[in-house]
Amino acid sequence: MTDQIPAILVLAPLFGALIIGLAGQKDHRVCFPVTIVSLLVSLFAAFGAVVEVVRSGEIDYFMGGWEEPIGIGIHLHIDSLNAPLLVAIGIVSVLVAIFSIRRIGDKNTEKTPHFYSLYLMLCVGLFGITIAGDAFNLFVLIEVSSLTSYGLIAMGSSRRGTLAAFNYVLMGTVGASFYLLGVGYLYLMTGTLNMQEIHTIFLANPDIASSKAVAISFILILIGIWIKMAFFPLYGWLPNAYSYCPSSSACILAPLMTKISVYVMIRVMLGVFGIEWVFASPGYSNLVVWLAVIAILAGSMLALAQREIKKMLCYLIVAEVGYMVGGAWLADEKLWGLTGSLYHILGDAAMTLCLFLAAGIFAKRFNAIEIEDLEGLFKKAPWTAAGFVVGALAMIGVPPTCGFFSKFYLIRGGIEANHWEFVVALLVSSLVNAVLFFRIFEIAFFGNKPPEGHGHHEEEVAELKEEHHPEIPTWTGTSSLLVASAIVILLGIFNGEIVELIRIGLEDLPQFASRL
Amino acid sequence: MRLSQIFATIAVVITGCILLYGVSDFPGFGDPHSPANAGVPGSESVSQYFITESYGDTKVPNLVTSVLADYRGYDTMFETVVIFAAGMAIFAILGAVGGGGQPREQSEEPFFVNGDHSRIIVGTTCRLLVPVIQLFALYVIGHGHYSPGGGFQGGVILAASFIIIALSSNLNAALRRLSEANYLRIACIGILIYAGFGVLCQVLEGNFLDYGLLQPVLLTDGPEMARSHSMLGVEIGVAFTVTAIMFAIYANLSSRGTLRDGL
Numbered sequence: 001m002t003d004q005i006p007a008i009l010v011l012a013p014l015f016g017a018l019i020i021g022l023a024g025q026k027d028h029r030v031c032f033p034v035t036i037v038s039l040l041v042s043l044f045a046a047f048g049a050v051v052e053v054v055r056s057g058e059i060d061y062f063m064g065g066w067e068e069p070i071g072i073g074i075h076l077h078i079d080s081l082n083a084p085l086l087v088a089i090g091i092v093s094v095l096v097a098i099f100s101i102r103r104i105g106d107k108n109t110e111k112t113p114h115f116y117s118l119y120l121m122l123c124v125g126l127f128g129i130t131i132a133g134d135a136f137n138l139f140v141l142i143e144v145s146s147l148t149s150y151g152l153i154a155m156g157s158s159r160r161g162t163l164a165a166f167n168y169v170l171m172g173t174v175g176a177s178f179y180l181l182g183v184g185y186l187y188l189m190t191g192t193l194n195m196q197e198i199h200t201i202f203l204a205n206p207d208i209a210s211s212k213a214v215a216i217s218f219i220l221i222l223i224g225i226w227i228k229m230a231f232f233p234l235y236g237w238l239p240n241a242y243s244y245c246p247s248s249s250a251c252i253l254a255p256l257m258t259k260i261s262v263y264v265m266i267r268v269m270l271g272v273f274g275i276e277w278v279f280a281s282p283g284y285s286n287l288v289v290w291l292a293v294i295a296i297l298a299g300s301m302l303a304l305a306q307r308e309i310k311k312m313l314c315y316l317i318v319a320e321v322g323y324m325v326g327g328a329w330l331a332d333e334k335l336w337g338l339t340g341s342l343y344h345i346l347g348d349a350a351m352t353l354c355l356f357l358a359a360g361i362f363a364k365r366f367n368a369i370e371i372e373d374l375e376g377l378f379k380k381a382p383w384t385a386a387g388f389v390v391g392a393l394a395m396i397g398v399p400p401t402c403g404f405f406s407k408f409y410l411i412r413g414g415i416e417a418n419h420w421e422f423v424v425a426l427l428v429s430s431l432v433n434a435v436l437f438f439r440i441f442e443i444a445f446f447g448n449k450p451p452e453g454h455g456h457h458e459e460e461v462a463e464l465k466e467e468h469h470p471e472i473p474t475w476t477g478t479s480s481l482l483v484a485s486a487i488v489i490l491l492g493i494f495n496g497e498i499v500e501l502i503r504i505g506l507e508d509l510p511q512f513a514s515r516l
Numbered sequence: 517m518r519l520s521q522i523f524a525t526i527a528v529v530i531t532g533c534i535l536l537y538g539v540s541d542f543p544g545f546g547d548p549h550s551p552a553n554a555g556v557p558g559s560e561s562v563s564q565y566f567i568t569e570s571y572g573d574t575k576v577p578n579l580v581t582s583v584l585a586d587y588r589g590y591d592t593m594f595e596t597v598v599i600f601a602a603g604m605a606i607f608a609i610l611g612a613v614g615g616g617g618q619p620r621e622q623s624e625e626p627f628f629v630n631g632d633h634s635r636i637i638v639g640t641t642c643r644l645l646v647p648v649i650q651l652f653a654l655y656v657i658g659h660g661h662y663s664p665g666g667g668f669q670g671g672v673i674l675a676a677s678f679i680i681i682a683l684s685s686n687l688n689a690a691l692r693r694l695s696e697a698n699y700l701r702i703a704c705i706g707i708l709i710y711a712g713f714g715v716l717c718q719v720l721e722g723n724f725l726d727y728g729l730l731q732p733v734l735l736t737d738g739p740e741m742a743r744s745h746s747m748l749g750v751e752i753g754v755a756f757t758v759t760a761i762m763f764a765i766y767a768n769l770s771s772r773g774t775l776r777d778g779l
Contacts, residue, residue, distance in 0.1 A: 004718060011711065011714075011715065014597065015708075021700060021703065022700075022704045063589065063590040063725055064586060064587065066587055071562045073587050074588055111608055114607055114608035128594070141594060143594075143598050187552060190559075191550075191553070200558075212538055213541040213542055216534060
């Protein structure tokens with residue numbers, strides 16, 4: 001069975017989605033068990049993949065058995081860079097599925113099968129993107145995950161959510177088109193779509209690798225992925241889309257979509273173009289690091305200006321994307337920046353999950369949309385508040401949590417690469433996060449509400465509040481929040497092992513033999 | 517000009533310049549020695565392999581179909597999933613109610629409305645057209661191996677026949693033939709057929725979509741013919757999903773998700 005792991009990863013949720021489509025319409029009770037079972041199968045396969053990768057290095061899977069000559073069929077590839085990410089996707093999707101029981105359906109249950117079917121197809125897309133070894137296959141799966149996420153965002157009852165989803169459709173389509181255009185240029189210059197094969201061709205033919213068309217294709221792919229991950233100047237779609245959609249959708253999209261896009265960027269940099277090619281001229285990597293610095297500072301400052309909890313978290317995501325992109329482009333000799341960025345993908349998925357789950361529970365149970373609404377929260381819901389605190393401490397970067405260690409590796413990379421502006425940006429952003437979250441803790445613990453009035457803003461918030469239903473305080477949301485916060489701490493405690501796994505993956509890439 | 521328009525124009529011009537800059541390095545148009553046609557030193561071109569070997573591998577004369585449904589069948593399966601996901605997203609957003617099975621309480625309007633002569637002409641013409649369109653659709657689906665065509669094209673044509681019924685009479689007349697519960701079912705069954713072929717190969721201890729292994733199941737002579745027949749099978753699966761979703765999208769959009777009246 002172990003050799004079928006890559007296929008099982010994507011097929012289990014796909015069959016789940018189809019079963020829900022067939023049987024879920026008649027009986028909505030089918031939906032939830034099918035979702036959980038198929039995601040658990042995928043999670044189990046993801047653990048299997050990690051074990052197999054630790055044992056034997058990497059897993060290659062050729063669809064349809066078309067192995068030779070390389071490139072005629074579709075190649076799936078798991079190594080120690082993406083195996084931990086598969087587990088992260090599995091865990092996040094299972095936890096959010098548990099959180100989402102009966103939540104989507106409380107008002108209009110007829111949407112339940114649609115929600116779970118889209119949800120599972122989103123997971124298919126995310127797993128598929130992570131294991132794709134073929135540049136066009138990656139595009140197809142980006143489309144699967146994007147289309148399902150448009151649906152998940154727009155299916156709430158808020159009109160602003162629908163508008164935000166429409167914005168996201170436009171931006172997302174532009175991003176995907178840029179990516180596809182870049183892949184087209186690559187195919188034109190190399191005659192293959194297989195990532196490893198393209199990389200081999202570049203190494204063997206320096207004249208092709210140094211051509212203008214290849215450079216343009218890299219820029220097109222990069223911009224396409226940056227739109228998908230909401231990197232700084234291209235983040236406009238994200239805050240509204242993630243804060244006005246149903247809580248369950250936000251909880252699955254916020255931790256995974258942007259992080260998977262960052263992974264795609266790193267995979268393209270390492271696996272297709274090769275790190276030596278990408279960092280050949282330091283001017284470009286300096287430019288990207290400066291963009292990341294602006295992203296971090298702007299994201300943090302904009303987060304500071306928000307009154308709504310989810311909006312604030314969304315701007316924090318923009319800042320976190322800056323961490324990861326900047327880290328990946330630091331180009332320090334020992335690649336600690338890249339290591340930190342890959343580790344931060346996992347850590348950020350866990351802490352974003354924590355915070356969004358908590359924000360979802362606040363909104364559902366206490367009608368708390370704005371930060372001021374959290375007054376007295378520690379008394380009303382101590383467990384939820386505890387989970388929120390863990391997520392917040394990880395965002396600030398307090399030691400036992402994973403946030404501290406990812407910042408540690410990123411700062412180490414920044415120092416070794418002499419990018420002091422990146423180090424300063426990281427520290428400033430940590431400080432801003434501390435201010436942000438301790439302001440929330442103060443309100444939630446001591447309950448001193450600022451006296452100022454809201455004016456016009458209040459009406460908008462009131463519109464949002466009508467749509468929330470406090471009648472279902474369940475243990476499910478809190479328990480998945482607590483598991484998520486435990487993972488945030490465990491990721492921090494076991495950071496050594498995870499980083500070692502990532503380093504093994506980096507060392508396996510041929511171009512690092514000289515560097516490490 | 518507004519400020520946003522100026523920015524948009526600048527962005528478009530810059531993008532256009534970048535694209536043109538890249539084009540200057542392209543291999544010549546129709547160049548037989550370009551990398552995509554002839555490969556690069558040290559690496560055979562993929563297209564060269566498809567042109568010379570695909571008939572031997574699959575016994576399918578139309579090599580586009582063999583690339584689409586066999587060599588890159590995994591992509592095509594997800595293209596079908598994309599269509600299914602688009603349909604699901606539209607149902608979810610418009611809030612169509614599931615599980616009805618029968619069209620809503622709307623009165624059974626006859627195909628012809630007495631006294632409205634223009635509708636008689638339209639109705640008769642369309643009634644004559646529909647079977648021809650459907651027959652052609654089935655031909656396109658079934659003949660995809662040998663000539664341009666296949667599940668996507670045939671599925672769209674088949675869906676067009678239902679849309680013509682809806683346009684010439686009303687939505688209810690089309691929903692009587694392909695009801696809401698049924699089109700959802702058909703869409704799922706289509707992908708199940710496709711993925712089922714793949715999983716069957718896994719059961720026979722091969723990789724997903726390795727059709728050659730289906731030889732003992734399909735009782736063909738040689739794995740090549742098994743590949744050919746499996747491709748027909750997955751094309752039919754694609755056609756199921758595409759037909760159902762295309763019609764469903766029309767039905768939902770034209771009636772704002774209520775499935776009543778329509779255009």
